[in-house]
Amino acid sequence: MALGGTLQSSRECPHRERGRRWVVTDVRDQSSDTPVAQCQSIALGRERDASAATSQQAYGAEVEPNVPISRWSIATLSRQTALVFSGKMVGAGLSFVISLLVARWLGPEDFGLFSLFIVILILGNDVLGEGLNPGVVRYYTMYCGSHPTTASAVLSNALLLRVALGIPVILVGAALAVGANKLFHDSRYAWPVILGLIGSCGAALVSFSLSAWQARQEFSTYSLMAPLVNVLRLVSLAGLALVGPVALEPIIGLHVASYYLCTVLGLWILRPHLIFRLDKELLKELLRFGKWPAMASLCFVLQNNLAVPVLTYTVGATEAGLFAAGLSLLLVVDLLTASLITTLLPKVGFLTDHAQWRSYIRRFLPLFLWMALVLLPFVFVARPIVLWLFGPSYEGTVPVVQLLFLGTIGTLMTHPLYPVLYTMNRPYLFSLTQGVALLGWILAGWWLIPLYGALGAAETTLWSRLLQSIVLVVVLRYALASTLHKGSGDLVPGAGGV
Structure with a gap:
């Protein structure tokens, strides 16, 4: 190029x-x-x-x-997915080790405050970072071959947009720091909230770098950089332990510093591909498109993580622990789904007409179904695996894992199809599917969780995931039916972006 x-x-x-x-x-x-x-x-x-x-x-x-x-290489896709999956798995494994060390060093009370910091950081990154990434990939793919200068402008303006959205969040964190004693009834809650807000902006900037490598299909770099922030977090923890007593504030401070250090490194690597030229029209398009994946991502995160606080509030920490153990065990399947989407999204961005969209679904849906069938026997061996990993006190996690697993399989079969909605310029339809699924979770959880505890939360999550898959298929059928059946790729008049 x-x-x-x-x-x-x-x-x-x-x-x-x-x-x-x-x-x-x-x-x-x-x-x-x-x-x-x-x-x-x-x-x-x-x-x-x-x-x-x-x-x-x-x-x-x-x-x-x-x-x-039909000529897309499955071998290439498998290799790229394996690279992304390995990077995500290493990062997740290091994150688990970090949480384990912090929990042992700080004790339950301070670890709860550390968890509050992590939750705020994740939610902030989900809106400012992960949710905006599909727009970066989409618009970079549009221009990367025919107009490389514009493609570089896409990356630069996407970075500027993320900084512009992050500055108010940082200012809120700074304002909270000034009036922390007045705003918080317990001063111990102040710094986890403040640094969580500031750290979420750093996490969003790291996420930008990853989206740039995803858009450029440089998956080797992606797989190396994805776990780097957790490597730095672990190294900083080890250094802190060697220096002296371990406390909550320096731990979360070093976590935030790790994100910003990764940001500097990522931008330095990407510097040949950045052209710092403000394009207001492009910024508007990135924001117009990006708000829908951001909403969809937030709905999905809430759908997956609401159960633990709801269980804690309604039936107690024991049931929440049984559910959380099952949820952590099945993270592998969701990471596999996310890795598939990461590798497929920039490729699907090249598809520009109705026939290509249908061809993609017909080619890859059987592959996703086959992957689900290969993983399905896990249901029958879940019990010995759970008891071996967590111990006999987690017998109640076994049915939870089995129900949650069926839901993750449903997501694996259908979720990698939604990039078609992005290349159709209909991201709001995917947000609709996620919103419906979250609403289904709330309605089912209102009834099932107080009655059945962890098992009820697992059933709630299963039904919401199945609802999500069904609605996604229906929405895809509607979107395909509403396009003109010709090679131009034009949408029906009036069906464009919102």
């Missing part, structure tokens, strides 16, 4: 259709002074110049837009 072969200037095109935003781009080749005016739709993500569209190719990508989906 040539970097710097074109000079571009953009202005808003006077021709608009409902739900679409058009810009006129003047492309001037270095070997010629003749500008070629091209009308391209940011909302649809499609080049009007057919020759430019066929030349689109991601840096390091294994899939080109003119290669039929």
Whole structure:
């Protein structure tokens, strides 16, 4: 991919259709002074110049837009998924070790405050970081081959957007620090909340770097950088233990510092691909698109994590512990699903028409079903695995794990299909599926959790995940049916982005 072969200037095109935003781009080749005016739709993500569209190719990508989906290499996809999965698993394993060490060193009370810090950090990163990543991948994929300068501008403006959204969060954290004694009834809650807010911005910036490598399909770099922040957290803990007594405040302070150190390293690696040029129209598009995945991500996180505090409040910590043990055991399956989506999202971004979208679903849905069938026997060996890992006191976790596992299998079968909604420029439809699933969880949990404790929470999560899968399939059918059945990839008038 040539970097710097074109000079571009953009202005808003006077021709608009409902739900679409058009810009006129003047492309001037270095070997010629003749500008070629091209009308391209940011909302649809499609080049009007057919020759430019066929030349689109991601840096390091294994899939080109003119290669039929039937010829996509399953071996390449498997290798890339394995790389991403290994990075995520190493990070998750280190996170478990960190939590174990902190729990042993601090005791239950301070560990609870540490957990509060982690929850705030995760929720903040989910909105400011993970939720905005699909927009980065989508728009980078649009331009990476035909307009590399614009692709670099996508990364730069996505970074600026994340900083702009993070500054108010940091200011809130600073304001809380000034008035901590007045705002918090117990001063011990102050620093976990304050540093959780500040740390969430650092986590969001680390997440940006990961999304850039995902968009560029540099999965080897992704797999190395994904667990790095937890490596730094673990090293800092070891250093703190060697220096002197371990306390809550320095632990969470070092955690925050680890995120910002990873941010600096990630941006330094990405510096050749960043062009710090403000593009207000591009910022608006990134925010317009990104708000929907952010809402969907938040709904999914709440759906997965509400059970523990609800159980603690309604039936006690014992039932919450039984459920949490089962949830942690099945993290592996969700990481596998997330790894598949990470590798597929930039590839699906090349698909621009109805036939390609249908072909993707027909090609990969049987693969996801086959993976689910391979994993299904775990239901029958769950009991010895649970008792071996957690001990005989966790007998009540066995049925919890079995029910939760069926839900994660349902997610594995259908979740990797939702990137099609993103390439259709309909991210709000995926947010709808996640919102419906969260509502289903609330309604089912209202009745089942107080009656059946951990088992009721597992049933609630199972039904919400199955509902999520069913609604996603229905929404995909609707979205495909509402597109024109032609190669142009145009949506039905008025069905564009929100």
